[in-house]
Amino acid sequence: xxxxxxxxxxxxxxxxxxxxxxxxxxxxxxxxHGEKPSSLRDQVxxxxxxxxxxxxxxxxxxxxxxxxxxxxxxARAAAEAKGGDVKAAVIEATEASxxxxxxxxxxxxxxxxxxxxxxWGDALWGTDExxxxxxxxxQAAARVDLDAGLERAEAIxxxxxxxxxxxxxxxxxxxxxxxxxxxxxxxxxxxEYVGLQAEKLSTEAGQELSDxxxxxxxxxxxxxxxxxxxxxxxxxGGK
Numbered sequence: 001x002x003x004x005x006x007x008x009x010x011x012x013x014x015x016x017x018x019x020x021x022x023x024x025x026x027x028x029x030x031x032x033h034g035e036k037p038s039s040l041r042d043q044v045x046x047x048x049x050x051x052x053x054x055x056x057x058x059x060x061x062x063x064x065x066x067x068x069x070x071x072x073x074x075a076r077a078a079a080e081a082k083g084g085d086v087k088a089a090v091i092e093a094t095e096a097s098x099x100x101x102x103x104x105x106x107x108x109x110x111x112x113x114x115x116x117x118x119x120w121g122d123a124l125w126g127t128d129e130x131x132x133x134x135x136x137x138x139q140a141a142a143r144v145d146l147d148a149g150l151e152r153a154e155a156i157x158x159x160x161x162x163x164x165x166x167x168x169x170x171x172x173x174x175x176x177x178x179x180x181x182x183x184x185x186x187x188x189x190x191x192e193y194v195g196l197q198a199e200k201l202s203t204e205a206g207q208e209l210s211d212x213x214x215x216x217x218x219x220x221x222x223x224x225x226x227x228x229x230x231x232x233x234x235x236x237g238g239k
Contacts, residue, residue, distance in 0.1 A: 040077065044070050047141030051124070054133035058123045062133075063104035068097040083226040085218060087191060160232040169227040176220035182213055187224060190217055 048064040055062035075093030079086045109117055126132030160166060170187050177184050184193050194213050198206035 050137035050141050051133045060120050060123050061108050071097045083229050156235045163231045166228050166231055169224040173220050173224045180216040
């Protein structure tokens, strides 16, 4: 994987870790008393600037920009906050992000010699002997304990999924889908189900099945999404 593709993928980790600290909300606790909380985009762009400063200190150019993965993460957070279909929002945002401007660092790296390209990548990502600018600036950018935040988010997510009211809502979802002749194991397996069923059919028939399944899923999943998001927010300390 080249350095730019690796950067795009890793930037999702920044967004996910920062968002995981507070879950459904895209706001973080301030670093110091009296400081206003900042949005997820602010946090990611702060990390980008710290990376650029670090790269400059190591003798390399690095262009700060809005990563494609941030656009997808913002769509996910917005859908969750509204009680919408999070996975569908992510898929739609992923498609839309393909029209987003290309990473300016692609040009920076392309203009370097092969030896300098490797050195640029080592400076950004690190080596076995030294940490890179990307990882070494994460803690300062997030202003939170990322490991603790991720563990907390995973525990709260699992707790929300196991809540009796959420499980009851999932059973209602499965019954609703079954009424439309979709035999699904769980709400999380919907996209796998559609893919497997579509593969068994012709292109046209597979598309028709997918369109119908997505329409049914949108209707059947709305009560579940509302229940899960409500429980999830309360567990996170929200209203």
